[in-house]
Amino acid sequence: MRYPGPDGLPRSAPETFARKNDADRYLSLIEAQMMRGEWSDPTRTEVRLRDYAERWIGERAGLRPRTVQLYTWLLGKHITPYLGGIPLGKLDTAMVREWRAKLLDNGVSVSMAAKAYRLLRAILMTAVNEDEIIRRNPCRIKGADQEKAPERPVLTVVQVGALADAVPERYRTLILVTTFGCLRWGEVTALQRQDIDTRRGTVRVRQAVTGQRGVGLTIGPPKSRASRRVVSLPPPVVSALREHLIRYVVDDPEAFVFTGPTGRLLWRGNFNKLVDWPAAVAAIGRPGLHFHDLRHTGNTLAAATGTSLRDLMARMGHDSPAAALIYQHATSAADRAIAKALGEAMTKPPDDDDPGDEDPDDGVAGAVTQVS
Numbered sequence: 050m051r052y053p054g055p056d057g058l059p060r061s062a063p064e065t066f067a068r069k070n071d072a073d074r075y076l077s078l079i080e081a082q083m084m085r086g087e088w089s090d091p092t093r094t095e096v097r098l099r100d101y102a103e104r105w106i107g108e109r110a111g112l113r114p115r116t117v118q119l120y121t122w123l124l125g126k127h128i129t130p131y132l133g134g135i136p137l138g139k140l141d142t143a144m145v146r147e148w149r150a151k152l153l154d155n156g157v158s159v160s161m162a163a164k165a166y167r168l169l170r171a172i173l174m175t176a177v178n179e180d181e182i183i184r185r186n187p188c189r190i191k192g193a194d195q196e197k198a199p200e201r202p203v204l205t206v207v208q209v210g211a212l213a214d215a216v217p218e219r220y221r222t223l224i225l226v227t228t229f230g231c232l233r234w235g236e237v238t239a240l241q242r243q244d245i246d247t248r249r250g251t252v253r254v255r256q257a258v259t260g261q262r263g264v265g266l267t268i269g270p271p272k273s274r275a276s277r278r279v280v281s282l283p284p285p286v287v288s289a290l291r292e293h294l295i296r297y298v299v300d301d302p303e304a305f306v307f308t309g310p311t312g313r314l315l316w317r318g319n320f321n322k323l324v325d326w327p328a329a330v331a332a333i334g335r336p337g338l339h340f341h342d343l344r345h346t347g348n349t350l351a352a353a354t355g356t357s358l359r360d361l362m363a364r365m366g367h368d369s370p371a372a373a374l375i376y377q378h379a380t381s382a383a384d385r386a387i388a389k390a391l392g393e394a395m396t397k398p399p400d401d402d403d404p405g406d407e408d409p410d411d412g413v414a415g416a417v418t419q420v421s
């Protein structure tokens with residue numbers, strides 16, 4: 050049986066009907082769907098997920114190269130082997146639930162399964178809202194999009210200084226700027242001399258390095274609009290950066306600030322070997338520490354100063370308050386501990402041996418000067 054679609058072109062029913070009454074009921078259902086705007090073109094719903102998803106990735110304007118690489122890998126590794134041959138119109142929640150269960154049964158981590166699930170959901174959301182190929186997104190599994198990543202370690206100021214001393218001298222300032230500037234790897238390795246203002250004590254983030262296997266290192270815009278920012282550094286870090294510029298960076302505005310021994314851009318893939326990272330983090334008693342944990346440490350230390358959410362977002366380079374709130378919440382327990390300690394101090398009997406003339410900030414200042 051054939052019937053006219055909203056555009057006037059003929060469409061074929063997906064099945065034949067033995068009785069005229071059955072055909073009439075089907076046609077009435079189709080007409081009702083068209084009236085409510087719920088009708089889906091059967092020829093479009095027959096598009097297979099693999100073809101639609103590949104086209105979806107290719108048409109996402111503005112995606113960073115590494116994001117395209119990640120999406121393509123997730124699609125080929127975890128999605129299309131299971132669901133790629135299924136037409137969009139036949140995907141349902143039961144199939145998605147079974148697919149996710151198979152991933153987990155086959156040893157895929159909860160975190161990786163969540164990434165694949167979020168990608169599939171985003172692809173099918175476009176099929177619903179923009180292309181109107183399907184009426185409902187079948188990705189409706191509660192909690193499937195959540196990653197249960199372990200809590201990352203946070204260093205103390207003294208430990209950051211010790212780590213900076215544990216790596217080769219050429220990379221000492223890289224550790225300090227990354228941590229106390231709250232910078233991402235791609236941001237700190239893309240800094241050029243023209244981005245450094247030692248008089249004001251700031252670094253300007255305006256680009257980022259991206260590494261892709263088979264392509265190499267590329268320079269492009271930072272992660273988001275909010276990532277373009279100017280970050281102030283503590284005076285001891287500015288002093289270390291000034292010395293680093295004298296010793297390791299040529300007098301050229303476009304010279305990169307942090308490079309390898311040959312002057313080439315640093316590649317994240319071989320940095321651990323270059324500085325013997327495992328030995329360095331073991332030396333400060335934090336084996337398993339990742340380089341990204343330096344930014345995590347800097348964010349946590351910044352939040353602990355009691356800065357506002359807006360200012361913390363600006364320093365971190367986030368356009369959403371969600372990440373900044375995580376760090377503010379992380380400091381609430383410490384804040385309560387401080388209040389408790391202050392209360393105990395207020396009720397403690399006076400101590401005749403207490404040297405009241407000493408500067409109460411000496412302890413903090415001493416810790417900071419260890420990284421200068």
